[in-house]
Amino acid sequence: MAFDVNEIRTEFPILNRQVHNNPLVYLDNAATTQKPQVVIDAIVDYYTNYNSNVHRGAHQLADEATRKFEAARDSVANFINASSRCEVIWSAGTTESINIVANGIAKLLKAGDEVLVTEMEHHANLVTWQQACLASGATLVVAPISDKGELDLEAYYALLNTHTRLAAIPHASNALGSVNPIQAMTARIKSISSDALVMIDGAQGIAHCDVDVQAIGCDFYAFSSHKFYGPTGIGVLWGKEQLLADWPVWQTGGEMIAEVSYQSAKWNTLPYRLEAGTPNIADVIGFGAAVEWFQQLDKQAVLAHELSVLNCATQMAESFDGLEIIGSAQHKVPVLSFVMQQGHPADIGFILDRQGVAIRTGHHCAEPLMNRLNIPGTARASFAIYNTVNEVERLFEALEKAKKMLA
Amino acid sequence: MALPSTADILEDLEFFDDWEERYKYIIDLGQEMPKMDPQFHTQERLVKGCQSNVWINVTPIDGKLQFDVDSDAIIVRGLLALVMAAYNDNTPQQILDFDIQQYFEALDLEQHISPTRGNGLRAIVSKIRDFASAARL
Numbered sequence A: 001m002a003f004d005v006n007e008i009r010t011e012f013p014i015l016n017r018q019v020h021n022n023p024l025v026y027l028d029n030a031a032t033t034q035k036p037q038v039v040i041d042a043i044v045d046y047y048t049n050y051n052s053n054v055h056r057g058a059h060q061l062a063d064e065a066t067r068k069f070e071a072a073r074d075s076v077a078n079f080i081n082a083s084s085r086c087e088v089i090w091s092a093g094t095t096e097s098i099n100i101v102a103n104g105i106a107k108l109l110k111a112g113d114e115v116l117v118t119e120m121e122h123h124a125n126l127v128t129w130q131q132a133c134l135a136s137g138a139t140l141v142v143a144p145i146s147d148k149g150e151l152d153l154e155a156y157y158a159l160l161n162t163h164t165r166l167a168a169i170p171h172a173s174n175a176l177g178s179v180n181p182i183q184a185m186t187a188r189i190k191s192i193s194s195d196a197l198v199m200i201d202g203a204q205g206i207a208h209c210d211v212d213v214q215a216i217g218c219d220f221y222a223f224s225s226h227k228f229y230g231p232t233g234i235g236v237l238w239g240k241e242q243l244l245a246d247w248p249v250w251q252t253g254g255e256m257i258a259e260v261s262y263q264s265a266k267w268n269t270l271p272y273r274l275e276a277g278t279p280n281i282a283d284v285i286g287f288g289a290a291v292e293w294f295q296q297l298d299k300q301a302v303l304a305h306e307l308s309v310l311n312c313a314t315q316m317a318e319s320f321d322g323l324e325i326i327g328s329a330q331h332k333v334p335v336l337s338f339v340m341q342q343g344h345p346a347d348i349g350f351i352l353d354r355q356g357v358a359i360r361t362g363h364h365c366a367e368p369l370m371n372r373l374n375i376p377g378t379a380r381a382s383f384a385i386y387n388t389v390n391e392v393e394r395l396f397e398a399l400e401k402a403k404k405m406l407a
Numbered sequence B: 001m002a003l004p005s006t007a008d009i010l011e012d013l014e015f016f017d018d019w020e021e022r023y024k025y026i027i028d029l030g031q032e033m034p035k036m037d038p039q040f041h042t043q044e045r046l047v048k049g050c051q052s053n054v055w056i057n058v059t060p061i062d063g064k065l066q067f068d069v070d071s072d073a074i075i076v077r078g079l080l081a082l083v084m085a086a087y088n089d090n091t092p093q094q095i096l097d098f099d100i101q102q103y104f105e106a107l108d109l110e111q112h113i114s115p116t117r118g119n120g121l122r123a124i125v126s127k128i129r130d131f132a133s134a135a136r137l
């Protein structure tokens, strides 16, 4: 299947807008991606035509809503190759997904246990485990990265032992772009510490990497819809069925129970036991539309396109005087983080914004990583399916101007 | 600080019609504003934004408040110079009476003190007002 970026662009209405009298160049996709019209339509259609609560209504609208809601679960299960649809738990996003696991593990950990994270974590995949360790007396162990921003695998494996109860790994770093070899790592972790659970923070992986949870072999994989062309406020915790079936329940209330008396309750079966209360129905349906939209595309062609845009940006960055790329791992998602001799990242962000170029600046919710790299933060351009080489050129023209103004 | 007054700034900025000149002016202000002695870059004086850091030190002199401010980003320093023009060397009452929102609107820079910008400018303004409230007591 051929991939035509101009055709794709027509599906994203926001890409037509102007910012400060310039056509928008949206390069903040690692923060959140834009939404195609089909996703916007699916949400509007739900509220316009069949808004209703799911699972419990005895009427036509409730039937329609429930069918669409559960069809979205099937789409996601199919997309990540889950072995069963009940392994797909709806959450508010990656952060909540990780919290469901961290909250449970805090109850299972004891002093002497270890949780292994990496130096490149987003706060969502760090503070959660840090707090679970503080609550349980377990030890948080942090695996080092190289100056290029790659995990030091030898050092990583040396930190594993029979006390390792959980290893949390980002599929890809939001600040540096580095992609971790999660499949090989999972195999190695399981061979050294057969009791260790492997949790993947897939926030940056889902849109830009192959995700086959059975092939990866991990126990949990978390991601957000909004970084994958779907709406905000919805995400997924995927977990192995036998684990989730006994996982400490997260929130209690309606929908997640099978039987209730005044003094006790029995939990519902998966996936509902981990989904208390009325879910975010509209956004589940919107996310289902996003996944179905994406699945009609040739994913390999999409990823190849994104990498060609990244490569072009990297080449231009390398020949840009006074710019230093932060994060030059061999395998990267389309993220270009950098600092400039002339200008703090925030200054660069202001001046780019005035030219219609949207990037992110700062520590990218990875403060310990910025301290480790000894920088206050970076400017980050992150690309997605609809970005073009022409937009990369606009980025560097805008940077040229920033450099001149800040000289 | 030999910085322009709010009236000067309003007049100067009105004169420029494109954003580049305006920002260049703000950058120049940032460069002219005296640097804070780095030893004052301490945790207590730090106001953390998610994009840049800002430091503030206050010294009461003869019933007025004198401020030293700094940022690691030059545009934020320039914006701080605009804030200083409004507040530095004023009495607590003058500080509390000053309408900063209207001032930034008049400068057409109100987006920089909106709560959506993580540059610490808004936090500095509330810090300055806190100092003024405390000094008035």
Ligand SMILES: Cc1ncc(COP(=O)(O)O)c(C=O)c1O
Binding pocket: A030, A031, A092, A093, A094, A095, A096, A122, A124, A125, A170, A172, A173, A174, A201, A203, A204, A224, A365
């Ligand atoms: C690597 C990584 N993990 C976790 C998150 C948290 O995702 P969310 O804010 O959607 O919960 C993000 C989002 O920035 C991320 O990039």
